[in-house]
Amino acid sequence: xxxxxxxxxxxxxxxxxxxxxxxxxxxxxxxxxxxxxxxxxxxxxxxxxxxxxxxxxxxxxxxxxxxxxxxxxxxxxxxxxxxxxxxxxxxxxxxxxxxxxxxxxxxxxxxxxxxxxxxxxxxxxxxxxxxxxxxxxxxxxxxxxxxxxxxxxxxxxxxxxxxxxxxxxxxxxxxxxxxxxxxxxxxxxxxxxxxxxxxxxxxxxxxxxxxxxxxxxxxxxxxxxxxxxxxxxxxxxxxxxxxxxxxxxxxxxxxxxxxxxxxxxxxxxxxxxxxxxxxxxxxxxxxxxxxxxxxxxxxxxxxxxxxxxxxxxxxxxxxxxxxxxxxxxxxxxxxxxxxxxxxxxxxxxxxxxxxxxxxxxxxxxxxxxxxxxxxxxxxxxxxxxxxxxxxxxxxxxxxxxxxxxxxxxxxxxxxxxxxxxxxxxxxxxxxxxxxxxxxxxxxxxxxxxxxxxxxxxxxxxxxxxxxxxxxxxxxxxxxxxxxxxxxxxxxxxxxxxxxxxxxxxxxxxxxxxxxxxxxxxxxxxxxxxxxxxxxxxxxxxxxxxxxxxxxxxxxxxxxxxxx
Amino acid sequence: xxxxxxxxxxxxxxxxxxxxxxxxxxxxxxxxxxxxxxxxxxxxxxxxxxxxxxxxxxxxxxxxxxxxxxxxxxxxxxxx
Numbered sequence: 001x002x003x004x005x006x007x008x009x010x011x012x013x014x015x016x017x018x019x020x021x022x023x024x025x026x027x028x029x030x031x032x033x034x035x036x037x038x039x040x041x042x043x044x045x046x047x048x049x050x051x052x053x054x055x056x057x058x059x060x061x062x063x064x065x066x067x068x069x070x071x072x073x074x075x076x077x078x079x080x081x082x083x084x085x086x087x088x089x090x091x092x093x094x095x096x097x098x099x100x101x102x103x104x105x106x107x108x109x110x111x112x113x114x115x116x117x118x119x120x121x122x123x124x125x126x127x128x129x130x131x132x133x134x135x136x137x138x139x140x141x142x143x144x145x146x147x148x149x150x151x152x153x154x155x156x157x158x159x160x161x162x163x164x165x166x167x168x169x170x171x172x173x174x175x176x177x178x179x180x181x182x183x184x185x186x187x188x189x190x191x192x193x194x195x196x197x198x199x200x201x202x203x204x205x206x207x208x209x210x211x212x213x214x215x216x217x218x219x220x221x222x223x224x225x226x227x228x229x230x231x232x233x234x235x236x237x238x239x240x241x242x243x244x245x246x247x248x249x250x251x252x253x254x255x256x257x258x259x260x261x262x263x264x265x266x267x268x269x270x271x272x273x274x275x276x277x278x279x280x281x282x283x284x285x286x287x288x289x290x291x292x293x294x295x296x297x298x299x300x301x302x303x304x305x306x307x308x309x310x311x312x313x314x315x316x317x318x319x320x321x322x323x324x325x326x327x328x329x330x331x332x333x334x335x336x337x338x339x340x341x342x343x344x345x346x347x348x349x350x351x352x353x354x355x356x357x358x359x360x361x362x363x364x365x366x367x368x369x370x371x372x373x374x375x376x377x378x379x380x381x382x383x384x385x386x387x388x389x390x391x392x393x394x395x396x397x398x399x400x401x402x403x404x405x406x407x408x409x410x411x412x413x414x415x416x417x418x419x420x421x422x423x424x425x426x427x428x429x430x431x432x433x434x435x436x437x438x439x440x441x442x443x444x445x446x447x448x449x450x451x452x453x454x455x456x457x458x459x460x461x462x463x464x465x466x467x468x469x470x471x472x473x474x475x476x477x478x479x480x481x482x483x484x485x486x487x488x489x490x491x492x493x494x495x496x497x498x499x500x501x502x503x504x505x506x507x508x509x510x511x512x513x514x515x516x517x518x519x520x521x522x523x524x525x526x527x528x529x530x531x532x533x534x535x536x537x538x539x540x541x542x543x544x545x546x547x548x549x550x551x552x553x554x555x556x557x558x559x560x561x562x563x
Numbered sequence: 564x565x566x567x568x569x570x571x572x573x574x575x576x577x578x579x580x581x582x583x584x585x586x587x588x589x590x591x592x593x594x595x596x597x598x599x600x601x602x603x604x605x606x607x608x609x610x611x612x613x614x615x616x617x618x619x620x621x622x623x624x625x626x627x628x629x630x631x632x633x634x635x636x637x638x639x640x641x642x643x
Contacts, residue, residue: 229635232628232631232632232635235627235628235631236628239624239628242620243617243620243621243624246617246620247617250613257589263588264606266586266588266589267586267587267588267606267607267610268606268610270582270585270586270587270588271582271583271586271610271611271614272610272613272614272617274582274585274586274614275582275614275617275618278617278618278621281621281625282621282624282625282628285625285628285629286628289628289629289632293632293635293636293639294639327585327586328586328587328588328589329585329587329589332589478629496585500585
């Protein structure tokens with residue numbers, strides 16, 4: 001695809017641009033939080049830590065949703081072979097989303113004043129539920145927005161009898177997105193029950209619904225980028241979704257361990273969430289196979305880099321780091337500590353955020369009509385900065401979290417008495433350092449995508465500038481990919497052992513060597529392996545341009561001889 | 564039963580057994596159904612069997628994914 005086929009696809013542009021703006025502010029709030037961690041008095045009373053944190057998490061969800069909507073609107077007409085239904089409603093949806101963002105950002109500050117805006121027994125302005133802080137008015141507008149998205153997509157799609165697996169995945173995904181949201185729309189006075197429904201929305205969304213949309217969009221983007229066959233991608237999408245539900249519907253019970261739900265969830269919650277990485281491994285192989293189906297040069301490297309980053313960080317952040325802390329025996333220590341933050345940042349930004357950015361990098365050049373003369377250097381640099389920055393953040397949180405578990409949970413030292421903070425000081429300094437790298441990447445990619453096709457044309461590297469297909473750029477075979485994956489899981493097993501060791505009497509008695517050693521080997525090993533693997537994967541794909549250029553200058557006779 | 568099927572099932576059982584071992588609950592008093600040890604056993608066995616099924620299905624479908632890839636590659640290479 002080298003040009004826009006349906007004019008209503010252009011409606012996705014505004015959602016992508018909104019995504020970028022929100023992403024910028026979300027990352028900015030993140031940087032502010034790192035500073036407040038180091039100096040807790042910073043902006044105290046003006047913009048308290050809890051308010052800045054709520055803005056950070058809420059904007060995180062809103063920009064991911066904006067990216068999802070943009071991606072769905074962009075691929076919808078291609079999947080349906082016709083224009084989007086009800087473009088007027090889509091424009092309304094955009095303004096509704098803007099209103100929700102403005103309302104959400106503005107009302108979080110009211111938490112500082114203790115004002116929830118109670119009316120008719122409901123917290124209308126803000127409700128202080130982590131991740132779902134927007135008040136009931138926002139909830140209703142979001143529900144209407146999701147309903148519009150469902151209507152537009154299902155009206156655009158062909159008759160159900162003509163649906164393939166990607167239609168089913170996206171169709172079920174957007175309907176479930178709307179239905180699961182309902183569980184966050186009522187107030188329950190009993191705190192444990194309210195918490196249960198909050199988890200219901202947050203985690204069934206992420207592990208049961210967003211994953212489905214993610215798998216479907218990854219599949220279709222692979223079709224667009226590599227010309228992969230819909231039939232084989234459909235097979236991968238179907239089974240990916242099936243495994244998400246076979247493992248995740250019961251596995252989600254790992255969120256029920258400590259919130260007052262019955263104890264029996266500890267066993268099935270642990271067992272089935274241990275299976276949750278399976279669909280992610282499936283998706284990992286699916287992207288490897290489709291990217292290597294033909295050996296043609298890759299046209300849009302930033303788009304594929306973000307797509308690969310999405311699938312690999314899903315594997316590492318959601319799959320491996322999720323696995324390490326999903327068992328009751330490890331989760332009892334890691335729950336609510338920085339260890340969880342490491343998982344959450346890599347999984348949420350990696351899996352869903354990077355998918356939105358991949359879709360934007362694919363769609364924006366097409367919509368701006370610059371696909372043929374698209375300067376990809378800024379996009380590639382931005383990818384490496386945000387990818388490395390996020391892996392570094394994951395590392396800093398994981399190391400800080402390990403210290404936190406030992407000092408806070410096993411030794412039982414005071415959080416508020418100031419015992420824990422000094423112990424975590426080194427990690428607290430690493431977070432802004434990597435956060436800064438990440439922020440520079442965010443600024444670059446926002447600038448690049450906002451101005452793509454509008455700024456002066458730069459000189460574009462020809463195929464000869466691509467890396468040679470030797471050494472790091474040689475072809476990536478399946479066995480080598482398998483070894484990289486195995487290495488990641490070996491480091492994941494080491495991390496798991498480290499977390500399990502907090503159950504040992506010796507560790508609880510004050511011997512920290514074993515958990516610290518396991519974390520010191522496991523986390524850097526896993527994150528460095530991830531970084532190197534993605535570098536290797538992308539290098540081998542970029543080297544195809546070099547190979548294609550070399551092939552083009554070979555005399556015809558030599559080409560025939562080289563076969 | 565083919566050798567491949569036996570290997571796949573064997574792997575699924577081993578993987579499920581490891582998952583089962585790691586999934587030992589943090590509480591140790593089996594307090595939710597104190598009156599019925601049989602119910603607890605059923606709960607563990609059912610969980611294990613479901614896990615074996617999911618692992619087995621995963622390994623089988625992954626194999627098919629690679630087979631599809633090989634078939635498509637062969638088709639592309641046959642094309643003029």
